[in-house]
Amino acid sequence: MRISKAAVAATLVLGVAAPLGLAPPVHAATGVVSDPVGDAGGPQRLDVTRATVHNKDRLVVARVNLAEDEKGDIIVSLDPRGDSGLRLIATKKADGSVREQILPGAFTDRGDIDRPTPCRGLRVRWAEDVARLAMPSACLHDGDYGAVRFSVLTENGADSDIAPDRGTSGWIPRG
Ligand SMILES: [Ca+2]
Secondary structure, eight states, X not given: OOOOHHHHHHHHHHHHHSOTTTSOOTTTTXXXXXXXXXXXXXXXXXXXXXXXXXXXXXXXEEEEEESSOOSEEEEEEEEETTSOOEEEEEEEOTTSOXXXXXXXXXXXXXXXXXXOXXXXXXXXXXXXXXXXXXXXXXXXXXXXXXXXXXXXXXXXXXXXXXESSSSOOOOBOXX
């Protein structure tokens, strides 16, 4: 089923605004960070406008909205409460192809995290100005975690944009 961006936005608004009991709490475990347009250090930079993370039971899904589609890296740093995290990376090459990678250690972890690359289960879809990164929960401490928080960094040429500008999102409960 195709769902338009407008429909998704309307659903999100409805999910927040609907009175208790009328809408299922499907968006309860969601964190959203909005970021200004034009703060990525110049044209042709990957300019994040909004990032959303759904901390679902079996998947963590990050959605990153960009001001414009450009090549480069989107790095979503994922920090579970009380434990080390991961970086989920989507890379768009000059030919338009997209690669994915998971690295141990969130931005909030101190020092190097000496762990092997956790898993190969990350799926990335990067269509125009929206990138979606979906990670099986088993990739993070075998699924044994609760709330997560996140931040997003883009790189093309150099660090381009970071969202939020300081710190991380709030804690997003699992559910
Ligand atoms: Ca931005």
